[in-house]
Amino acid sequence: MHLKTTLLLIGLIVVGISHSTAQSDIYGKSQLYNKPADGYRGIWYHITGAGQAGSPSAEYKYKYSGGLGTYPANHYPFSVYAKAVNKTFFCYGGTDETGKTLLHMVSYYDHKTGMVPRPTIVLDKATNDAHDNPVIQIDKEGYIWIFSTSHGTGRPSFIHKSRLPYDISEFVRVSATKIVNGEKVPMDNFSYLQMYYSEEEGFTGLFTHYEKVGGRVIGWMTSKDGVEWSEWKDLSLLHQGQYQTSGNRGKRIGTSFNYHPSRKVRGGLDYRTNLYYLQSDDFGKTWITADGATIELPLTEVANKALVHDYDSEERNVYIADLNFDKKGRPIILYITSKGPLPGPGHGPRMWHTAWWSGKEWVINDLAPAGNNYDAGSIYMGKGNRWVIIAPTAMGPQPYNTGGEMEMWVTKNQGKTWKKVKRLTEKSIYNHTYARRPIPVHPDFYAFWADGHGGQPSESRLYFCDHKGNVYQLPQKMKGEFAKPIPYQPGK
Secondary structure, three states: OOHHHHHHHHHHHHHHHHHHHHHHHHHOOOEEEEEEOOOOOEOEEEEOOOHHHOOOOOOOOOOEEEEOOOOOOOOEOOEEEEOOOOEEEEEEEEOOOOOOOOEEEEEEEEOOOOEEEOOEEEEEOOOOOHHHOEEEEEOOOOOEEEEEOOOOOOOOOEEEEEOOOOOOOOEEEOOOEEEEOOEEEEOOOOEEEEEEEEOOOEEEEEEEEEEOOOEEEEEEEEEOOOOEEEEOEEEEOOOOEOOEEEEEEOOEEEEEEEEOOOOOOOOOOOOOEEEEEEEEOOOOOOOEOOOOOEOOOOEOOOOOOOEEEOOHHHOOEEEEEEEEEOOOOOEEEEEEEEOOOOOOHHHOOEEEEEEEEOOOOEEEEEEEEEOOOOOOOEEEEOOOOOEEEEEEEEOOOOOOOOOEEEEEEEEOOOOOOOEEEEEOOOOOOOEEEEEEOOOOOEOOEOEEEEEEOOOOOOOOOEEEEOOOOOEEEOOOOOOOOEEOOEEOOOOO
16 A cells, blocks of 8 residues: 555544544534434423422422423524425424434424425434423524524533525534633533524524523523624523523514522522513614613612512512514513412412503503413414414313413403413313414414323324414324324314
8 A cells, every 4th residue: 555545544534533532522422313203203301399399299290291392481483484485494302212312303394285394303412301402593595503402501502504505404513602701612502592583683592501690690692693602691690590581573682581589488490480571672782671771781689670570579480481572563471470389279370461561561461370380372463453372271181280272362452351262272182382483473384382291201292283273283103205294183
C-alpha cells in the first residue's frame, strides 16, 4: 500500500473516531434516528407526589398521568400550518411498542389528500419523561425546526432542522450558541419552551431555566437564524419560580404566569398561585403590561403591575392552559383554579376561567367545573365575535384523573355566558388530554391531542379534530407509506 493511501486511511479513521466521540458527547444517551415509524403511538407518563400536601390517595394515586404526547401547556406549538404546501406539520411525544422511551416524532396532515405519512422518529430522548416533549416551528424558507426540550438540567436539549424544506424525512442537528458574559457558548439546555417565528424578526423563545436564586426562572431569548441566540433575559424572579404559558399575534407576544410561594404553609413547587400577564409588541425586544405601562424586569415583588388577579389571598392554585388574542389584539387567558395540588375531589371545587383584557380592565368569568388541575385545552377566535374553547371539560372514564371527554364551547359575549355546542368524544375507554391549538390554524386540523388511562400505564392514541368538531384518530399501525386518519367512533 502506498504511503499516501495509508496516511489517508489513517486520517479517515481518526476523523471517524473523533466524529463518533463528538456525537456521543453531544447526544449523551439520546440517539438521532431519522427513521420512519410504523404508526402513531403517544407516550404514557405519570408523576406522583404533591409537596406539602402529601401523597395522593390510593384511588387517585397520580398527581397527573395519562396520554401526554402533547403535554405540557408550557410547550408550544405542537403543530404549525404551512400555507405554501397546504399541510399542517406537527410533532409529539411518541414511544415504541414497549412504551419505555420517549421518541420525538414529526409528521404532517396533507389538507389536499386528507392523508398522513408514516411519522419520522427524529430522536430517542433516552427518558420516558414527557416534560422533554418537543415543539415545532417552520421558517420562511420552509425548513422545519424541532426543539427538543429537557426537564431540568440533568439531560441535554437539542435543536434539529429538516435537511430539505417542508420535508420530514431527515433532520440535522443545529450547533446552537447563546451569549454568556459576552462570549458564545453552547445552548444545550432549555425547559418548558414556547417558540415563535417572524419572517422579519426570526425566532423568539420563552422558556424556563433552573437557578439557585429564583428556582424555575422564566425568561426569553431571540435569534435571527436559529443558530446564534441572544443572551438569556429573565422576566420574573418571584420566590421559587413560575410557570408561563404564552401566545402570539403578529408582532405581539403575550405571556401569562403564576408563582411558587416560598413559605412553610401553602408553599413550594406544588402550590402555584396568582395570575400575571406581560406582553411584547416588538417580538420580544421590550415588555409592558396589558394597559401599556412600562415595567422593570425581572419582576421581584409579588404585588406588581403585571398582576391580573390575586388568587393567593383566596388560597387558590392557578393552572394556565392557553393564551390567545381577540380580533383587536387583546389577550384572553384560559386557566383552572383549585384549592390545592392533590387529585381527586378533595381539593375541589376546580373551575375553568377566562381572563380577558377589555382595554380598560381584566374581566374574569367562569366557564365550567374541572375534574383535574391538569385538564388543558385551547381557546380560538371564531367567526364574528365568537370565542371557541376545546377542552376535556366533561368527566371521563377515569374521573378526577387528568383529562376527560373533549367538548366544544362557544361564547358571543367575551365569556359572560358559554354554550356547550358539541361533545367531541364520549363513552371513551381512556381520558382525552391536552387539546392543543396549531399556529396558524387550519379549520381542518383545529386541535391536536392524545388519550390514555388516567390510573395505570396504557397505550396512547393521537387525535385531531376539525373546526366543526369532527374527530379523527391517527393510525396506530400503518401498512403503507400513507394512510387516511380514522373517523372517531364513540366507545373506543
